[in-house]
Amino acid sequence: MIGKLQYLTITRPDLSYFVNKLSQFLATPQIPHMQVAQRLLQYVKECPGLGLLFPASSEVKLKAYMDSDWAACQDTRQSTTGFCVFLGHSLISWKSKKQQTISRSSAEAEYRAMEDATYEVVWLIFVLKELKQVHEEPVELYCDNQAALHIAVNPFFHERTKHIIWNNQNLTCFISGTNC
Template sequence: MEQPPGFISHQFPNHVCKLNKALYGLKQAPRAWFHRLSTFLIGEGFSCSRADPSLFILKRDSCIMYLLVYVDDSILTGNNELMVKSFIARLNKEFVIKDLGKLNYFLGLDVTYTNGGLFLNQSKYAREILDRAHMIDAKPAPTPLSTNVSFSTTGEPYSDPTHYRSIVGALQYLTITRPDISYAVNQVSQFLHKPTVHHFQEVKRILRYIKGTLTFGLTFSKPSMPSLLGYSDADWARCLETRRSTYGYSIFFGGNLVSWSAKKQPTVSRSSCESEYRAMANTTAEIIWITHLLCELHALPPTRPTILCDNRSALFLTQNPISHKRVKHIELDYHFIRKLVASGKLHTHFIPTKLQVADIFTKSLPKPQFEFFLEATKAPTCIKKPTCIKRLIL
């Protein structure tokens, strides 16, 4: 570290300081802090998750504890209350911590306990976005985007691109608990470099939709039959500028929506079959990661995961090991889905388009269809009470 102003040595003005401990704010401070904390946790019997480095897991006989770390803010939960209290006491001896009790608010997420489990939403954060955009009194909209909307780079440039980027960036964080706006936010995020007035009008449409759905969020309940079910969908060449396709997926664990995505594909697909097949491959990769995480959490379901797709040609490609000339150009890494299907580790099924939940992540839909898919993402209720979750500040 450079010598601080007012403490420069007259004898050695060009020397630097050698630190015995990391200082907050320096580049190596986060790594040093994580090493210090992880060393203590591993000494206590925790193991660091390979699927998520910020997750630590402790399992002793029938007792399980999970510790999720974000810098100096962490969440601790377990199925044995005495074991959790004992660990908090040992943690308090090693670090100066503040026990905030039952988890109610974490990184902008509001946590509400229900008879069926947990409800997560970001209503407070959403109000802050509306206030920043001066739309707190705006008239609500029924859907995030109109059905006939189209995006292009042509048009009158927006006068304040920084303001546009600020609002869209805030909306991206809001999608953590709002999968219903994922596709709309993905579309407006593609023009951050040079937004137009039309693009900002679509952002205001999203904000008006949020104004009428401030209480929306995600519900998590204990599943009666835990299983992994994924919905995979893609459009074909919808982008007018690049002719690339947009794919989306939604993955449910025991009826609870745990992962979703709306993203433009990196290459141009020559057919709808190809775009759907690439979407299924990306969905499969996400399901594999989730299975690894569930295995470490000791919650892996006994049944094999299933992917539902509304394109029969893409389903045929996943089940047929013979490649013909129409798919020779598809990269080899996308064909790993075939091996999983052939080995019995993955199951693929056809589903009608009208029941394809992932359709909400690939295009703007009419209000009745949008509300139907939105209702399908809600988890079933459960009568058992959730395990207590504590929030700790180190």
């Protein structure tokens, strides 16, 4: 049942979070997990019209939203990254995944989420270029954490960010709009 729900998330991103959570218990499922899966199927049956819609005319402008929850997993203390990217008004890419490292602050978790969203946006710009769709405007990347935005704009090492592993300097260049 979970495999079929995973397949359904291709066109129903509203199910992604719940299917992801249910997938974590496939090795040792319990009765409450089955009840949640059945409730999810009821939701799908009650709302058949929800899904991805692509209007016939739309502007070629990328816009991304990202967020992170800091150490939300009770077992591993890992944060979860989530982002969605729109082309005009159409959702074209999204992701929700646990971060590989454990963040020591919410700013670090948000910065890592910003990094993942930026990788996706850069890849989508290359895809658009291959499709002969030039994207010249800066991409809007929405982040709700002021500390992560400050780190992205000021990429120098200082006391508050010395614990963050800086593995990609391109993020700062991309966000500030300069050419890397």
